[in-house]
Amino acid sequence: xxxxxxxxxxxxxxxxxxxxxxxxxxxxxxxxxxxxxxxxxxxxxxxxxxxxxxxxxxxxxxxxxxxxxxxxxxxxxxxxxxxxxxxxxxxxxxxxxxxxxxxxxxxxxxxxxxxxxxxxxxxxxxxxxx
Numbered sequence: 598x599x600x601x602x603x604x605x606x607x608x609x610x611x612x613x614x615x616x617x618x619x620x621x622x623x624x625x626x627x628x629x630x631x632x633x634x635x636x637x638x639x640x641x642x643x644x645x646x647x648x649x650x651x652x653x654x655x656x657x658x659x660x661x662x663x664x665x666x667x668x669x670x671x672x673x674x675x676x677x678x679x680x681x682x683x684x685x686x687x688x689x690x691x692x693x694x695x696x697x698x699x700x701x702x703x704x705x706x707x708x709x710x711x712x713x714x715x716x717x718x719x720x721x722x723x724x725x726x727x
Contacts, residue, residue, distance in 0.1 A: 605670060605727060608654055618651035620674070633681070642684035642723075650675040652722070653712070657704055659697035669697070669726065673714065676721035687724040689716055694724070 611618060622645050624630045630645040643649075653673040661667040671687060686693050694701070694716070701724075705713055714722050 601727070605654070608651070612654055619648050620651055621648040622646065636685070640684065642682050642688065644676075644681060648677070650677060652714075654727070655704065657697065657700055659700035662693060662696070664696070669693075671724050672727055674723055674725060676723075679719065679721035682721060682723040683725050686726050689723070 608618065622634060622643055624645055632645060634641045634643045634645055651672060652675055655671050655673065657669045657671055659667060659669055669687075674683070676682060682688060685691070688694065701716075705715075708714075714720075716723065
């Protein structure tokens with residue numbers, strides 16, 4: 598299986614194996630970019646040439662923006678510098694996070710103490726849609 602579903606399955610397998618995972622935004626070539634990634638003219642909160650720890654993958658049952666039940670594939674990432682976080686969907690203050698806060702809080706309560714996280718803490722941990 599390839600594509601997005603294949604990558605999701607690959608990442609889930611490695612999570613189950615307790616692998617250390619990370620991701621980064623790297624631009625190769627003569628004109629290496631630095632600074633914040635701009636998407637559709639809007640700052641994203643992500644930085645070029647910067648790595649992020651991939652803490653977990655979750656499939657959260659919640660609702661979509663129309664209030665219909667939906668399963669959201671999300672990644673939990675951490676900026677190791679603890680500064681700047683994703684500003685897009687599922688970022689702090691976004692509508693989709695707001696209407697799914699209860700579902701996310703319920704999920705967090707199921708985690709072991711050392712795995713719990715708070716999106717309100719200024720620690721660089723954030724959610725992104727997969």
